Amino acid sequence: MEVEIIKANPVIPGDACVDRSSRKRVAAYCRVSTDDEDQIKSYNSMVRYYTDLIKSNKEWDMAGVYADKAITGTKVDKRENFQRLIDDCLDGKIDMVIAKSIPRFARNTLDTLKYVRMLKERNIDVYFEVEKIHSLKDGEFLLTILSSVAQQEVENTSAYVRKGLKMKMERGEMVGFQGCLGYDYDPVTKTLSINEEGAEDVKYIFDRYIAGAGGCMIARELNEMGKRTIKGNKWTVSSVMGIVKNEKYKGDLLMGKTYTVDAISKRRLQNMGQEDKYYIKNHHPAIVSEDIFDKAQEIRNKRNGNRCKPSVESGSRIKYSRQYAFSSLIECGYCGKIVSRRSWHSNTNHTKTIWQCSNSTKNGKQNCPESKGVPEEVLEKAFLESYRMLCDNNNDVIDEFIKRVDKALSEDSVESKLVKAKNTDTNLRSKRSILLEKYLDGSVAQDIYETKDLELVRKLAANDAAIESLKNSVNIEKVHRIRLKEFRKVLEENRYLEKFDRSVFESLIEKVILGGYDEDGNSDPYKVTFIYRTGYKDDLYGCKTRYSNTSTNKKCSNSSDEVKAVCSNCSDDTCGDGCSFVPTKG
Known part of the structure; x- marks a missing residue:
């Protein structure tokens, strides 16, 4: 049997090497990681060295010297000229790349292998002078070992630097100062x-x-x-x-x-x-x-008392909880923005709590010029009047509220949410354990393992914070449920609230609109509109004048006739205007 040997042809039809001249287009890459004087001299020396080296070889054509100055080698995405080198290689402008050593090319093992393999697929050689490695000729095993050594060197250096900084801080020396106003x-x-x-x-x-x-x-x-x-x-x-x-x-x-x-x-x-x-x-x-x-x-x-503690992983707040009865429930009747709580004269004995349009307070009065600051006690007394009128004139609405209370008492409690959160904690820890096992037996790569494990750690931290919040809410919910039962009794007995009750307010009200216009189109910044959860709406005009003095309680007695005398716009028609209840969509 005779075997004919067909000699290999390095130029394969369709390959990136087609139509290349016999002379190789060679580029060099060099980098220094700091900008001190010695490193800059080294950088300039390397640029001159590779320029002379490539031009002195008759078989090479100069494709350029790509150099990054004062840039770390651990993150290739920060090195603009390195990325430009890779782009030119992929565009077919370069046949071979010369680098002084593996650490000068990249100090991250994954990056070294990634880019060497990328260029190798296009038949582009990377030559490391110190190690005397050609990526097209030599095996990947030696490259992997040496690049791992380079990465370990970076990690060791980083550990030494961190230790040195800690020793300085222990001695009371200031480190890491980035500038400070004043x-x-x-x-x-x-x-x-x-x-x-x-x-x-x-x-x-x-x-x-x-x-x-x-x-x-x-x-x-x-x-x-x-x-x-x-x-x-x-x-x-x-x-x-x-x-x-x-x-x-x-x-x-x-x-x-x-x-x-x-x-x-x-x-x-x-x-x-x-x-x-x-x-x-x-x-x-x-x-x-x-x-x-x-x-x-x-x-x-x-x-900041109404926010939970920051997450350990992200440093961000995890959950916002309403601190005050009106928080996140009041909307500006002029611009539609949230109305926020503020304190006037907070450093004096005449402290006054008011609610005002956040668009006006944060962005300037010109953004919502008609809005005013309304005292909190005015809003509370306005709700008391609206609630009393509800009890007087709307038995069908009361029946609907009682049904809602019963539903609220029968729905899942915070305790059930706490159980679900604890089950989530168990599942996340189980997933993390399984992921670790897969990483140890080699079925999951290190970079994938680190990414997924970090994601699970973040979820665990967020869930742990939720568990702590739910634990604190259990006792609050028990008190709330007791108060809801008492509220149900109040509604059934058709009694009046003598003072503002947050639990009653939150169980009844969907939203409050502060400010707006009367029937004649005149602006009334003290108009308060309560939108109930049943869809009914109650408008009260000129609330500041009516509720900012002690005589309000006398005016708002249990007699519906007396209420009418105070509220000039009030009507017996529950579908009319003024203080009556008007059904709305939703």
Whole structure:
């Protein structure tokens, strides 16, 4: 038997190599990771070296030198020239790439293999000078081992750096300072000194915040005065609150607020206890006194009291819970925005709680000029009158409410939701255990395992927070259910409420509209419209005048005739206008 050997032809029809000249188009890639003087010299030397190397070879054509300066090798998406090199390779402009070593090409094993394989599929060779590896000729095993060593070197270096930073923080040295309004930083002595111009803005923010102004209002005022943040940007709520929360302004220093998850992704998260923190009192001159700073924190915590604690994984709030009876239920009758709760004269003995259109308070009066701040007691007394009239004139509505109460008492309680949340916790932990087993037996790749495991950890953290919230709500629900039963009894006996009851209000009211127009088209910022859960609507006009004095209770007696005398628009027709109940859709 005679066997004829057909010699291999490196140029295959249809391959990317078709119509290429005999001379290889060669490009070089070089990178330095810092911008200090020695590294820049090395960078310039490498560019000259590869330019001369390629031009001196008669079999090569110069395809360019692609160089990234002061860029880390762990994240290729941050290296613009590296990405440009890959794009040119995929466009058929390059036959071979030269890199000094594997760590200069990429310090992430997955990235190294990904791009080498990508180029290899197009018959493009990558040559690593130090290791003397040609990707087209040499096996992938050695490349994998050496790239893993490069990645381990990065992780070791990162660990050494973190340890060194911790030692500095333990000694009280300031690390990671990124600039701070009101302070100048001396890089030689590593000390902070007060910048008077910026300090005035800081004092203004604290003074206004303690006086009762919110972050939106303060930001608007600063922007109107032409003030800018330390980065030259316009002020926002977050930038204002960043000043209010910063302990540096009382002369203290907290280090370790964030931490790096891993050396490869360089992802940083808020430190919720995963790493040590370092707090130094009286570290530098204070701009505001400790009393002022503590007062600001007290106000901030009080305002944030209606929100759950941040998630450990994301640092974001998980759930919003209504703190006040009218929270999220009042809508502006002029612009349709949410009406929010505010305090007037919060620093005096004449504190007054009012509800006002958030569009007006946050974005400026010009955005909703007809809205006014309505005292909370006016809204409560308006509801009491509306409720009394309901009991007087609408027995069919009362029957419907009683049915709703019975339904509410028979529906799933918080306890059942707590059981479901605990079952979810068990399922998530089981999924995480199964995922780990699959990773250990090799059926799931490391990158897929890390992504899915992180997702499960986040879900567990959110579910744990929900469980804690539900536990706190169990006792509240028990009290609420008792009050609902009492409310049912009140409705059946057709008695009047002597004072505002949140449980009764929330069980009856779907929405409240504050402000609007009367029958003649005149604006009435103190008009209050209650939309009941049954679909009935009750309009009350001029509520501030009627309910902001002690004589209101006398006017709103149990007699329906007396109610009519007070409410000039009131009608016996339950489908009429004024204070009557008008059915609405939904």
